[in-house]
Amino acid sequence: MWEWIAGLIWLMGILAVTGAVLGQDERENFMPLMRLAVLLYILRLISLLPGS
Amino acid sequence: MWELIAAVAGPPAKLFALIIVLSAAALAADFAVPQFREWTRLFLLVSAGAAAMGPAIDAVRMMDGLVGKMTGLFLGIYPVLAAGMAAAGGALSLINWNPAVFLFVQGAVVIGGKWMVPLLIVSFILDYLSRLVPEIPFTRISEMIRVTLLGAISVIIACYSLFITATGAMAWSSGSALAEPIKALLRQHVPLIGSFITDTMGVVGKYSSGMAPIAGSYLIVALLVTSLSPVAYVLLTAFLYKWIAALCEPFAHEDLAGFFDDIGKTLFVLCGIMLIVAFAIFYTAVLSIILIKVIAGAG
Numbered sequence: 001m002w003e004w005i006a007g008l009i010w011l012m013g014i015l016a017v018t019g020a021v022l023g024q025d026e027r028e029n030f031m032p033l034m035r036l037a038v039l040l041y042i043l044r045l046i047s048l049l050p051g052s
Numbered sequence: 053m054w055e056l057i058a059a060v061a062g063p064p065a066k067l068f069a070l071i072i073v074l075s076a077a078a079l080a081a082d083f084a085v086p087q088f089r090e091w092t093r094l095f096l097l098v099s100a101g102a103a104a105m106g107p108a109i110d111a112v113r114m115m116d117g118l119v120g121k122m123t124g125l126f127l128g129i130y131p132v133l134a135a136g137m138a139a140a141g142g143a144l145s146l147i148n149w150n151p152a153v154f155l156f157v158q159g160a161v162v163i164g165g166k167w168m169v170p171l172l173i174v175s176f177i178l179d180y181l182s183r184l185v186p187e188i189p190f191t192r193i194s195e196m197i198r199v200t201l202l203g204a205i206s207v208i209i210a211c212y213s214l215f216i217t218a219t220g221a222m223a224w225s226s227g228s229a230l231a232e233p234i235k236a237l238l239r240q241h242v243p244l245i246g247s248f249i250t251d252t253m254g255v256v257g258k259y260s261s262g263m264a265p266i267a268g269s270y271l272i273v274a275l276l277v278t279s280l281s282p283v284a285y286v287l288l289t290a291f292l293y294k295w296i297a298a299l300c301e302p303f304a305h306e307d308l309a310g311f312f313d314d315i316g317k318t319l320f321v322l323c324g325i326m327l328i329v330a331f332a333i334f335y336t337a338v339l340s341i342i343l344i345k346v347i348a349g350a351g
Binding site (some may be wrong): 001002005008009011013015016017019020023024027031034035044 | 090091093097170174176177181184185187188
């Protein structure tokens, strides 16, 4: 669980830096991709749950 | 008392000074190089956010350590206490004695250590992440964590009240009429957990008024102060975060003020958990005293 949280912090940190690099307008375009990355990461949590 | 306030207020005061310096630097950078506004915001949030976590995580760690010690104490002392009380003869007919409370105290401490502390830390982190990348918010998850924890706390406190008052032997002492306005004030003005504070005050008050003739009122007061001082510590820290948020708002980045506000909210939930632990400490200490009195033949 803690590893998952640490991974989430890394992912969001990378996304924050990417967002700053891209700038305001391009960030709007890349937002679906960023959300997809978060979605895929959250799916990993479900596989970590006991019984799955 | 002043030592406690000074010890609690020290780290948040340093944090506030740091926030002022960082905000001044960020505002100057925004003015000088407006094209790097995004980067300035990112650096401000990373540095100030990391610093802001410090006192809050300290409070959670203190709670974690306290719960760990309590778990050890319970597991060690309760079988001895229970067996001693049964063996002392007539102990089970003591007023205020209810074996079922053992279950709840122990359960509360185990749940508090195993679930509540990690969930609170996760709630801090999610609040921070949703401020860091505002386009991907986790605010609802952290709000749900807080609401769920508050629900669990309220159920546990309700069970305490139920089991302790089930014997019917306890009533408020004559000071209850005086206490009502204080309770109403607390309930309305302490955010989120005001009613928990007053409920727990009621339970502890009922319990201690029943215990005072047996254990001695000075001892009861000393035990209350000792067990409630961590609660005061966390409550003060939570209010200091709210104060920092309020003082920062005019000049700091709005995400920063919101983040401090969220930390304050989560610490209020932590304060609710601390109340349960404080009650558990109080209960164990009082039971130990009763056991000694019963064995010595003075009960």
